[in-house]
Amino acid sequence: MSKVEFSVMNIKRCICPECPVQAESICAKGKWRLMQEIAWASETGIYFEADRVPGMYCSTGKALCKDLNPKKMCICERCPVWKENDLKNGEPSLYFCQNGESKK
Numbered sequence: 542m543s544k545v546e547f548s549v550m551n552i553k554r555c556i557c558p559e560c561p562v563q564a565e566s567i568c569a570k571g572k573w574r575l576m577q578e579i580a581w582a583s584e585t586g587i588y589f590e591a592d593r594v595p596g597m598y599c600s601t602g603k604a605l606c607k608d609l610n611p612k613k614m615c616i617c618e619r620c621p622v623w624k625e626n627d628l629k630n631g632e633p634s635l636y637f638c639q640n641g642e643s644k645k
């Protein structure tokens with residue numbers, strides 16, 4: 542079983558914050574705003590704990606925010622992390638925020 546690396550670089554490349562599934566989520570938006578205000582300028586990674594990041598679900602598992610809308614389209618296929626880690630051949634392959642982290 543491989544695990545997608547939960548790194549600052551991958552957090553910054555994760556496109557979950559742009560995803561329609563999260564678009565109406567007050568919870569995810571709040572995390573995103575805080576992350577940008579506090580942590581984005583910092584390269585230390587200290588701020589980046591899984592429960593503070595509204596993304597990287599392929600690595601960390603299901604979203605803690607409960608107001609996501611899984612009826613919308615997952616956009617992970619467009620993500621460089623998804624491509625690099627060959628997540629299409631993992632299980633689950635999409636909707637990690639709903640289905641949990643990628644297992645290969």
Ligand code: SF4
Pocket residue numbers: 551554555556557596597598599600616617620621622623628637
């Ligand atoms: S594959 Fe999906 S969950 Fe994983 S980093 Fe990319 S957008 Fe985020």
Ligand code: SF4
Pocket residue numbers: 556557558560561562563596598599614615616617635636637638639
């Ligand atoms: S895992 Fe997929 S569905 Fe969930 S927020 Fe990220 S891009 Fe959207």
